[in-house]
Amino acid sequence: MDYSSLIGIAVGLSMDAFAVSITNGAVTRNAKPAFAIKLAATFGIFQAVMPIIGWLVGKAGENMINAVDHWIALILLSFIGIQMLREAHSCQQGSVDCLQDDIPLKTLLSLAVATSIDALATGILLPSAVGASAPHLMVLSVCIIGIITFCFCYIGVYIGKKFGSLFSSKAEIIGGLVLIAMGIKIFVEHMWFS
Numbered sequence: 001m002d003y004s005s006l007i008g009i010a011v012g013l014s015m016d017a018f019a020v021s022i023t024n025g026a027v028t029r030n031a032k033p034a035f036a037i038k039l040a041a042t043f044g045i046f047q048a049v050m051p052i053i054g055w056l057v058g059k060a061g062e063n064m065i066n067a068v069d070h071w072i073a074l075i076l077l078s079f080i081g082i083q084m085l086r087e088a089h090s091c092q093q094g095s096v097d098c099l100q101d102d103i104p105l106k107t108l109l110s111l112a113v114a115t116s117i118d119a120l121a122t123g124i125l126l127p128s129a130v131g132a133s134a135p136h137l138m139v140l141s142v143c144i145i146g147i148i149t150f151c152f153c154y155i156g157v158y159i160g161k162k163f164g165s166l167f168s169s170k171a172e173i174i175g176g177l178v179l180i181a182m183g184i185k186i187f188v189e190h191m192w193f194s
Helices: 003-027 034-059 060-092 105-130 137-166 170-192
Strands: none
Touching: 003 034, 003 105, 003 137, 003 170, 034 105, 034 137, 060 105, 060 170, 105 137, 105 170
16 A cells, blocks of 8 residues: 555645634634544544545446535535624624634534545545555545544644634634635636646
8 A cells, every 4th residue: 555645645635624624723712622623523534434435436426426526615615604704794893702612513514524525536546546445455544534634633723723813803704715715726626627
């Protein structure tokens, strides 16, 4: 099995979740270890499970996945980003508090799905890319992807916390714009560069 390729794939897959973790760390009032673990574990699990689903769907579902994955990411990330911008506007009006105490489960799951859609498509090609043709090697591969994603996201929450404390009044606006930009980036990459 080609571990260097696998680690490169894992790091690449984790970058969207890492950026979202930074955003959530910036807009969460008390980004404590329990919050960071919850966020990192959710993203890590989704990044690990989605390649398995892609692998099980196999080549038969490749065209279907590639036809919709970028649309799902664009819609989910833009929707959540727009919600953050609305909340930031309400905050500036003084009607609500800018920082959240926790991330709602529905929002967390939506973000996890949106940032792991590319892992779904990767699961189709992962066995040939890293030499994980046997089921136990595929399980090892997705565990490595999940662990790397977990680590990046855990660190991302604290980077966001530091960033959020520096720019507390604008953190939610920046976070909303980052999510919308990520949705557009994923969409553009899949439409014109894949």
